[in-house]
Amino acid sequence: MATEFHNLQELRHSASLANKVFVQRDYSEGTTCRFQTKFPSELESRIERKLFEDTVKTLNNYYAEAEKIGGQSYLEGCLACSTAYLIFLCMETRYEKVLKKIAKYIQEQNEKIFAPRGLLITDPLERGMRVIEISIYEDRGSSGSSSGSSSVSGSTAR
Amino acid sequence: MPGFSGGGVGGGVGVPASAPPRPFRPSRYVPVSAATTFLVGSTTLFFCFTCPWLSEYLSSVIPIYIAVIFLFTLANFCMATFMDPGVFPRAEEDEDKEDDFRAPLYKTVEIKGIQVRMKWCSTCRFYRPPRCSHCSVCDNCVEDFDHHCPWVNNCIGRRNYRYFFLFLISLTTHIINVFGFGLVYVLHHRQQLDTPHAAVTMAVMCVAGLFFVPVAGLTGFHMVLVARGRTTNEQVTGKFRGGVNPFTNGCSKNISHVLCSSQAPRYMGRWRSPQAVDVQPPFLRPSLTEAQLEAKVLDNGIQNDRHSTRSKSSLDQMESQSADAEPPPPPKPELRYHGLPRADTEESSLLTDAPPTPSMYKYRPAFNSPGRNHTALTHPNKMIRGESLDSPSPTILQSSRQPSYRSEPSSLDGTTVVGGGVGGRRGGVERGEGPGGPSGTAGVMSGGMSGYSLTGRSYTSYPSSLVLSTGGSRSSSLRSAHTAHNPLATLQSEGTTDTSYKSLANQTPRNGSLSYDSLLTPSESPEFESAAHELSPQKPRALFPSATITGQPEVVSPSSPLQGYTSPFLSAQIAQQREGQLLQGSATFSSPHRAYLRAVSPPPPSSSGLPETQHLLQHNQDSSSRAPRNLSSSSSSPGARSLEPPVSPPPRGLSLGKSQTYIGEAGPQHKPRPTGGGIVLGGGGAGGGQQAPQSTSRPVLANHTTSKPGGGVKKVTGVGGTTYEISV
Numbered sequence: 001m002a003t004e005f006h007n008l009q010e011l012r013h014s015a016s017l018a019n020k021v022f023v024q025r026d027y028s029e030g031t032t033c034r035f036q037t038k039f040p041s042e043l044e045s046r047i048e049r050k051l052f053e054d055t056v057k058t059l060n061n062y063y064a065e066a067e068k069i070g071g072q073s074y075l076e077g078c079l080a081c082s083t084a085y086l087i088f089l090c091m092e093t094r095y096e097k098v099l100k101k102i103a104k105y106i107q108e109q110n111e112k113i114f115a116p117r118g119l120l121i122t123d124p125l126e127r128g129m130r131v132i133e134i135s136i137y138e139d140r141g142s143s144g145s146s147s148g149s150s151s152v153s154g155s156t157a158r
Numbered sequence: 159m160p161g162f163s164g165g166g167v168g169g170g171v172g173v174p175a176s177a178p179p180r181p182f183r184p185s186r187y188v189p190v191s192a193a194t195t196f197l198v199g200s201t202t203l204f205f206c207f208t209c210p211w212l213s214e215y216l217s218s219v220i221p222i223y224i225a226v227i228f229l230f231t232l233a234n235f236c237m238a239t240f241m242d243p244g245v246f247p248r249a250e251e252d253e254d255k256e257d258d259f260r261a262p263l264y265k266t267v268e269i270k271g272i273q274v275r276m277k278w279c280s281t282c283r284f285y286r287p288p289r290c291s292h293c294s295v296c297d298n299c300v301e302d303f304d305h306h307c308p309w310v311n312n313c314i315g316r317r318n319y320r321y322f323f324l325f326l327i328s329l330t331t332h333i334i335n336v337f338g339f340g341l342v343y344v345l346h347h348r349q350q351l352d353t354p355h356a357a358v359t360m361a362v363m364c365v366a367g368l369f370f371v372p373v374a375g376l377t378g379f380h381m382v383l384v385a386r387g388r389t390t391n392e393q394v395t396g397k398f399r400g401g402v403n404p405f406t407n408g409c410s411k412n413i414s415h416v417l418c419s420s421q422a423p424r425y426m427g428r429w430r431s432p433q434a435v436d437v438q439p440p441f442l443r444p445s446l447t448e449a450q451l452e453a454k455v456l457d458n459g460i461q462n463d464r465h466s467t468r469s470k471s472s473l474d475q476m477e478s479q480s481a482d483a484e485p486p487p488p489p490k491p492e493l494r495y496h497g498l499p500r501a502d503t504e505e506s507s508l509l510t511d512a513p514p515t516p517s518m519y520k521y522r523p524a525f526n527s528p529g530r531n532h533t534a535l536t537h538p539n540k541m542i543r544g545e546s547l548d549s550p551s552p553t554i555l556q557s558s559r560q561p562s563y564r565s566e567p568s569s570l571d572g573t574t575v576v577g578g579g580v581g582g583r584r585g586g587v588e589r590g591e592g593p594g595g596p597s598g599t600a601g602v603m604s605g606g607m608s609g610y611s612l613t614g615r616s617y618t619s620y621p622s623s624l625v626l627s628t629g630g631s632r633s634s635s636l637r638s639a640h641t642a643h644n645p646l647a648t649l650q651s652e653g654t655t656d657t658s659y660k661s662l663a664n665q666t667p668r669n670g671s672l673s674y675d676s677l678l679t680p681s682e683s684p685e686f687e688s689a690a691h692e693l694s695p696q697k698p699r700a701l702f703p704s705a706t707i708t709g710q711p712e713v714v715s716p717s718s719p720l721q722g723y724t725s726p727f728l729s730a731q732i733a734q735q736r737e738g739q740l741l742q743g744s745a746t747f748s749s750p751h752r753a754y755l756r757a758v759s760p761p762p763p764s765s766s767g768l769p770e771t772q773h774l775l776q777h778n779q780d781s782s783s784r785a786p787r788n789l790s791s792s793s794s795s796p797g798a799r800s801l802e803p804p805v806s807p808p809p810r811g812l813s814l815g816k817s818q819t820y821i822g823e824a825g826p827q828h829k830p831r832p833t834g835g836g837i838v839l840g841g842g843g844a845g846g847g848q849q850a851p852q853s854t855s856r857p858v859l860a861n862h863t864t865s866k867p868g869g870g871v872k873k874v875t876g877v878g879g880t881t882y883e884i885s886v
Contacts, residue, residue, distance in 0.1 A: 014438075014439055015437045015438055015439050015441075020252050020253075022253060025287065027267045027268075027269050027274070027287070027288055028267075028268060028269060028270070029269075029270065030269055030270065030404065030405060030407075031269075031287070031288055031289055031302070031405060045443060045444065046441070046443065046444070047444060048444045066420065067419065067420065068420075069414055069415060069418050069419050069420075072420075073418055073419055073420040074414075074418045076420060076421075077320075077417065077418055080421075081230070081324075084229055084230065084232075084233035085233050085237055085321075088421070093420050093421045094420040095420040095421060095422060095423050096421075096423060099423055103431070107434065107435065110435040111435050114435075115435045115436065115437045115438075116441065116442050117441050117442045117443070118437060118439065118441035118442075119437075120435060120437055125423065125425065125428065126247075126425075126428070126430060127247070127249070127250075127253070128246040128247050128301075128425040129425070130246070130249075130284060130287060131253065133253070137437045137439075137441070139439040139440070139441070
């Protein structure tokens with residue numbers, strides 16, 4: 001039991017950042033915000049390809065929606081001009097609204113899909129929309145066999 | 159709640175999340191103060207002195223109309239002044255996985271079929287996205303950089319270009335209004351010109367007339383730019399003079415993009431929500447793919463391809479090093495899942511348009527992939543170090559490390575020598591040149607001699623050499639950047655020197671040109687050119703080891719400050735290091751020098767005796783002259799590994815002798831070189847000073863070498879887009 005207790009305590013902090021993968025922007029269609037859907041090899045063993053690609057594709061769709069030039073953005077611009085841009089103090093722009101949606105989506109993906117696999121996606125907005133940063137975590141475990149210790153602690157934790 | 163990003167002293171830059179504080183420079187505020195004074199002052203005078211008469215004589219709508227235009231002008235002026243133009247936050251440390259001296263200065267992307275170059279920003283530590291430029295006044299990279307406007311004391315970029323453009327239009331309109339209605343007033347008061355009202359009106363008219371010409375000119379200029387979808391920066395630097403603009407979508411779409419698109423978000427000064435997601439093991443893993451299963455099988459020691467050797471060598475590495483007293487070298491920068499055919503992944507990735515996904519190397523200590531259970535048990539660090547050997551062309555390093563554990567095909571032997579030798583040298587450089595030099599050389603020599611050179615000595619002395627040597631073969635894949643950073647940082651001065659050390663080794667194969675030449679070739683001015691000219695910054699870093707080892711440590715520091723763009727620096731380095739280059743029998747970095755040498759002067763035929771490393775670009779003459787000779791010293795050539803049987807030590811000794819003769823021959827030829835390098839340096843120094851106006855001043859050096867591979871040249875693609883041609 002003492003051993004279990006010890007392992008449980010270790011378990012709490014036994015995931016540590018091992019590596020980071022950066023998914024770069026896809027500039028093939030210009031400077032509109034798109035990220036490459038190419039599956040990074042570092043994630044080969046961590047997550048299914050399809051899940052990753054779906055996530056990136058959804059993000060791309062969100063960004064395309066944010067940058068869409070249409071009726072809403074035009075009206076926003078006219079309204080802003082007519083109020084000497086004071087409207088920006090009260091109103092949220094279309095882009096900001098979509099960014100909030102994206103943040104929520106990323107949070108949800110992290111919780112449901114990535115964190116259980118030891119990965120975390122960072123909102124690209126924090127990196128200036130240049131990269132999607134995926135942090136890869138590993139079981140820290142003891143200095144011995146990492147997988148062994150993690151499995152032991154995992155079983156005791158569960 | 160959205161609002162203006164903070165203005166204040168910074169002149170429009172929001173709260174900098176990752177920008178260093180800048181000194182207060184009052185001179186920067188003179189133009190903007192003058193502009194504000196003229197604008198507000200003149201208009202106020204106009205309203206006080208001219209408008210009362212206008213409203214009663216003509217109509218009261220006129221002052222209202224003028225006031226509306228004036229307010230619109232003022233609002234746009236304020237937005238252009240205080241709004242964040244689209245500043246990129248500095249990249250975090252872990253994103254900068256590429257070593258300063260290892261990664262290329264430029265990365266190419268294809269935008270609508272046109273090759274566009276992204277330059278590495280040494281201040282902000284990332285490759286600048288297309289249309290992004292670093293403003294030297296604001297010391298920030300700005301998205302869709304247009305120009306830095308002194309009249310608003312702010313950069314004009316993606317976020318505030320629209321306001322700047324509207325400001326210009328509304329200001330032109332306002333000036334026309336003021337001048338026009340002032341003229342009406344004056345014409346009606348010709349007999350009362352001595353009254354203060356008329357005098358003031360005339361003064362305001364003069365100011366308006368004075369500013370009309372430049373403002374209207376600028377407005378017209380920007381109207382053309384908007385219609386053509388260009389930025390001021392691109393227009394002024396002549397990027398699209400002869401070619402096609404990949405960023406244009408047609409006149410109407412360009413205009414609507416400027417005026418009607420939604421306000422882009424700012425990147426700086428945002429609230430960072432704390433990571434609320436808890437990452438706890440155990441982690442789910444996808445089921446093993448076939449590749450992984452295959453790798454596991456190969457891990458049992460069956461050497462079929464590089465992948466298996468990679469994982470195996472890591473195990474060997476660990477075992478062989480277990481007796482080492484030295485601390486293990488820094489783990490390889492890129493952590494890869496063992497057994498995965500990384501080379502293939504890299505290659506295929508390189509062949510696509512997108513740059514390969516970079517991975518960070520800093521968080522190595524914790525990495526314990528389950529596949530490496532057997533290695534993880536004893537020495538995780540060593541395992542990681544062993545991993546560092548894993549690279550798309552791993553064999554070079556590995557076989558050199560463990561002569562006693564040779565179960566790999568003997569054809570791999572050829573690579574060992576070079577790798578070990580190079581590693582030793584590089585390690586010497588990294589560690590601080592002086593003391594490292596001799597030992598490194600010793601390691602190189604031993605490597606050259608035996609072919610099975612343990613480089614145990616060199617290895618232990620320069621653990622980083624392990625990583626470095628692999629890096630020699632594949633420039634960007636290996637990064638001992640972490641450890642190398644500090645010593646390198648001491649070598650370099652700020653800013654420009656950082657960029658100068660961006661090694662050019664990995665150029666994307668998309669260009670089709672492997673060209674180590676291009677490494678030696680400085681970049682040309684047009685940025686949207688074919689990839690062939692792409693490689694501008696060369697690997698000055700690569701030159702360092704050889705320079706250092708050959709006893710020319712002075713080469714390292716003096717050249718650093720000269721670097722605005724690498725080309726001049728490279729030429730100088732090459733000139734100085736050529737001799738050192740030749741001294742090393744099995745130096746990976748000798749090859750670039752040799753390639754350069756050949757390009758410049760007819761290479762002595764005995765040069766081919768030098769064992770080639772995989773990243774040697776062979777020119778036609780080289781390969782042709784070398785091919786027959788390589789047969790005798792085939793093992794030394796990495797390219798030969800797949801073709802020729804392993805060589806025993808005697809041929810290596812022979813090759814070493816040849817290399818020495820080559821040195822002797824080439825010696826006298828090198829003398830004139832430094833002058834050429836000096837000239838280049840002068841040009842480079844002049845050109846290197848600029849930052850914001852891009853690329854116009856980049857010195858252009860002739861591309862001496864052709865990248866045409868001769869017969870018997872094998873292409874090897876490395877990690878991070880490096881492709882090497884190895885003479886076979």
